[in-house]
Amino acid sequence: MSMHHIGIYISAICIAIVCLSIAVYALKNKAIPGAKALAFFMVAVLGYSVPYLFQLSSQNFSGALFWYNLSLPGANLIGPAWLVFALTWTELENRISRSKHIPMFCLLMVIPILVCLAAWTNHLHGFYGTNIQFESYESISILRWNFGLLYWVGFIYAYSLSVIGILILLLTALKRLRMYLYQSILLITGALFPIILRIVFAFDKSPISNIDLTPFAFLVTGVIWNLAIFLFRFLTAVPIAHKSIFQHTPIGMIVVDYQGHVADINPAAAEMIALPQESIIGRVFPEHLSVHLSPESASFSEADSKVIRLDQGGKIRYLQVQFKHIKDKNKKIKLGTLLLLSDITERMQWDNTLQESETRLLLAQKISQVGNWELDLTNRTLWASDECQRIYGVKQTSPILPFQVAQQYPLSEDRPRLDAALQALLEGRGIYNEEFRIRRGTDSAIRFIHSMANLVYNADGKPIKVAGVIQDITERKQIENALRESEARYRFIAENTGDVIWILDLETNRFQYVSPSVYQLRGYTANEVMAQDFKDALMPESLAHVQKTLPVNLENFFLGENKLHFDEIAQPHKDGSVVWTETVTRFLRDEDEDDHIIVLGVSRDITARKQAEEALQKKNRELENFFNLTPDLLTIATTDGRFLRTSPSWEMLLGYTNEELLQGKFLDFIHPDDLEATLKTMGDLSEQKRVVNFVNRYRCKDGTYRWIEWHSQPADNFIYAAARDITERKQMEDELLYQSSHDALTGLFNRQYYETELKRLQQSRRFPISILVMDMNGLKKVNDTLGHSMGDDLLRYAADAIMSAFRSEDIVARIGGDEFVVILPETNSEAAQAAVQRVYEKISEHNLKCQPDHTISLAIGFACGNQNNQLSEIFKQADIAMYKNKAKGEKALQDSSN
Template sequence: MPFFAASSGLSGVGQSGPDSFGPDSFGADSSEGHACDPPASLSFGVSLYEQLFRFHSAVMLLVDAETGCLIEGNPAASVFYGYPDGALCGMSINDIGTLRPEEQARRLAELREGRLTCFTSRHRLASGEVRDVEVHSVPVRLFERTLLYTIIHDITDRVRAEEALRRSEQHPEMVMDGAGIGSFSWHALTDEVGCDTRWGDVLGLGRVECAPMMASWRSLVHPDDLPGLERARQRHLSGVTPRYEAEYRVQGADGAWRWIQETGRVVERGGDGLPLRVAGIVRDVSIRRRAEEDRRRLFNLSPDLMCVGGMDGYFRELNPAWQEVLGWSKEELLDRPWVALVHPDDRAATMQGLDTLRERGVITNVENRYLCRDGTWRWISWNSAFVFEQGLIYGVGRDVTALRRMVEELRTSEARLRAMAATVPGVVLQWREAPGDRRFTYVSPRSHEILGLPPERLLQDWRALPVHPADRTVWELSLRDAVERRGDWMFEGRLVLPGGEMRWWRGEARPVDAGQSGAADLCEEPGIVYCGIITDTTEHREAQERLRQLATTDGLTGLANRRRFLEALEHEVQRHRRYGTPLALISIDVDRFKLVNDTWGHAVGDEVLRALAAICRAEVRDVDTVGRIGGEEFAVLLPDTAPEEALAVAERLRAGVESAPLLTAAGPLSVTLSLGVAASPPCGGADTLLREADRALYRAKAAGRNRVERASKPSGDLSGGLSGASGTGDDADTLLTIP
């Protein structure tokens, strides 16, 4: 808790305790009486002290004199040290001081005992900056503890000013020695030279005595540079220039040439105005000259267009790249304003960029077209800087014609891709597979139409693909398998659109090989990139289903046709053999159906067959299969059905048809059925089961029709049975026979 938050709570309380100001705090004797009320006095003291502590602009701290812990810091301290208000509480003086802990402990002892009240130190701010401070600290008794009431003044600026003054008062010789500058005095009439010992170091000759005559000095200068040096001196000696300055090469003791800068002026003239004495300095500028030579080499060798231009619109300097890129010679370019080379359509923007350059001093990535000598135009991207003091523009231009052409081709290619993606009958997509990460990198706009989601939704989260919950596990396994194989991916399943509609879809994709043309950029990141397409196969599936229905369904009755029925029978026989489940088969024939056709016509006969089919479907289970085997011949396959149950189903079918006249266009017609039932186990196969049911049907016909007969022999027995059962004279009845 902050110090004053605790102490201010004692105002107006007529008691003392560990959180109150004791007598030692104010230097009063507790045994003496007080004219004023102690609680009121205490309240006034705490309040006044709190006001001074909190609102004083000086940095104030309360420090535990034993441990060095910061008990409290005023807001000015928080601002100075850069910590949030209240953060100083609980910190140690070691956190802000730069003394070693043992040195800090000795200083605390001196402060605690009153032997030290004022000193200078260095404190570290929250930012890490170290400041010079002057510390005033006195011990006080508060809450039965000895605290150091400390006021801190920042004297960093004063310390730095004193240091700067101290350095400025040093002997000029030290400054010149540190700067590597040598001085000389030349008597023009006698040609005598007087100089300090540093000139030997500057000239590369070591610290030796100065050459007594200027002629000796001249012999050290490179022959190519001596005329320039003499010309600069003579122009000054004759009064043309206020001083002279020249740079020349001097050969040192090691035989190497170094560049020297010499600056001098006449400091004494005779009565006739002729110069008597010249004073000057020399310094080694070899490093600068080498840097300038390096810059010159870069200037000349750079493939970029480099130039220096004036605000008058003319070039001052150009590098050879101008001729290589644009074809113009340096002389041709220096003789014409540079704006004359800018494409007319780009001049307004170029001049606007020039205004920006004047205001800001720098412009970058400004592009315009420049005229080539052969009449063509090339795009140049400029980075330029304006130096106001010189009135010069320094520019670097890069030929970006090929880049802009590539960008334009890319833009055209992307537009072509978008057009193709918009017309392809599917969703074109691309995604990246990496360990623990899968994300779409491109989804074509048709996703909104086909998937019911905008591309942005899928780009944010690949799991948003609306795969049917029942298919999602298999879908994810198919993706994982493709990635592990680094092979093609294909999946077909269902989608649930946001509105609840279910659609069938097919996804196909293949990994992109880094060696494929144009695929290098796609494969730079880790993982595998897949490109593919999602198509809506609902109509195709429905068409397939219709074809399957046509191939397996009887067109008249809607029942399974002969082919479909035999396939279902074979499947159930195999299941019976594997698991031993019971299986039954009912063979059905309409009695004297030929008479119906002959009497009422085939249209009425078709109505009768459709009505019988409806009765059969209504009387059996969904797992049972009812099929039309021939003209008026039907069969019912009953999986998992015992013989007695099959007989009951057959009897129910017979009774239902007999008791319910069939409604036709010719009026109600009554027909009857003859039914044969065969059941397993055991079962010798589908043909055997059909043969047994057929024989039972023969017996039903022979016994007078409109009845149910069960196969008399086990279905596995292929010998025996009725023969010539059709010899009853019912030539209109044809029975189901499997050769």
């Protein structure tokens, strides 16, 4: 083995060490923008350099050609990998939609792949090169080519991308701080060496005959880039753009120079005043905006704050404006004014509506800006509060919508994650606490939503619905994105915002920085808070929560997770009260010490919302206790006939479980005879009419029915009702009604009922009507000889025989001691005569079967009349006929019809 070969192998080992060390270092910092792309670039360099060096040490043509072909993928991927690194390290790829990153990378790979395929199949077409010659120069193997069109396409493409990447680094470096500028200069310097030597080789100007010195140049590149790593913390100290805080904060900001011109305006302010940014910047303020302001707020004074009213095409918006003077470093010369705008339209609306009803979480939602929803697991329908519908932009008046409709609002990219989280909640494998994006129904705007939910169980421990809340966190997400950017130019913004911005040192457990707004929040000055241990800033229950979650979140951060954390924290006020804050935190590495971790946080006062929630929960508990303990039958139902909720007394009365009652429609439990009246009452309730003292029957699980008396109040599509079981009262009423209309001895109708029916039938259209009058023969003799008890038995036998001879709609009554009468509606003389015959037959059947002293005998007379006759006269005619038959003492029939 020659000395040249030994030198080549040592160079290959050195190049491999340099490339792999930088790649491993980059992967250890893979969370840093550009780190993964740099690792890929170094692998490409390794894939090119080492095979090429092995080519130089080959002993024959086939070996040299093999190593040359093996080096082609790395050689052709260097340019695209370098461009991707430049785009990601400078964060210019954020200007390209994330969904287009992979297609763009694949597109960059097309030409390198085609060039490699052309080289490997060159023996078939010769488009890559011709006249390949194998030469040996001082034991170093050389391949000489006459390169063709496809070689030059790949060469120009790769080095064009390399030059573009260098230009991107150069232009970005000019806008950065000194340390980041030095990083960029070293990166560009290291990249230029291999590029220059490769170009020299391509044009046959290599100082060593036809040997590509580019792999050796990458050794120099590795040394220079290691200087960037160790001297200027390359890939650990990452530059962050300052403008983003100004651009992405949800606080509206307008900068006015000393001449009264608008020098800058952020998107939040432009959105609040409903004018494009480009139409405002450079204009005199406030004249340009006066057409959008009502007369009372068209001019500004230098007050600490002011509320203005904007009329935006009929839509009124209220803004709170704070004015802060911008002065030079010596705070003597006024450079301009900073206007801080907050949209308080909803707050103004809340002030006007707090005196209205507190129905179904409306008060809490208006105060907290939180919408709530309930998913019925039985019928898969979703109830959404007014605030929830406003956040989603739902275009319907009913709060009930099918679950499939609600699923259309989240973006398709987030839908699988939400479905998985809901399924995990239903299966008891996790909690539902998700952030996602929706396309709002009213204007198709993309909004960020935070939703939390939990299961609601019935008495048997079975989940019956999912109850949750949502909050539009779009503005908060903008703040979170802005936290990644530098605050150099606009640092004073943090000093004037209503939220408290703070930095916590985890080594000392003390605050490095707290914005002055902490005084308005907790009554302490910023210096007082920074002098305390962070534990003093938390109430005991919140401190326990933080001590539990902080180690877990910190461990995840070290594993590469760098997400925002959201908590509701209770903090002590200087006056002894408790302040509730919504806190957003993120872990950051200290710029000077990589292993030194700090926490950046923003805290917002939500005390009013928490107090409202606690008040509402207390009222709900009181209502729940009343609902569960009252003996009355309480229920909430829909106007289409479904129970939404029932009190436990329903289960005790009907025997059904609460789940069985909620599964079907309550109309399924109604007695068929009461269904028509119930449907009419439902119609009144649908028309928002109050219903009292309505009575119907409900079926029990054992098949019996109970009488229920209702008092119902409608509210939109819901019915709120209280009912009582009046079955015993109805039974007593029925018994009294029976006794008032029936003969106690025989069970037949009595004289009072007979006379009432006679008057009713006189007005009816059921003519002809026949009346039969019957008198028991010999009853007085039986009473005198055998006793009244025997007489009573004979009367009962006679009543049974008479009843068995007539239809159910015929009226059979006992109107005297031994006198019976029968009214036959819609019966002519022939039918009446047949009826008399049936009575005699029934009497004969009785007499054949009974004992001799239990036989009975009747005298019967009948008469028939039409609508021209008075029924009282018909009765008299029948009575006369009966007495005639009684006098004859025989069964002859007397037809006395008119």
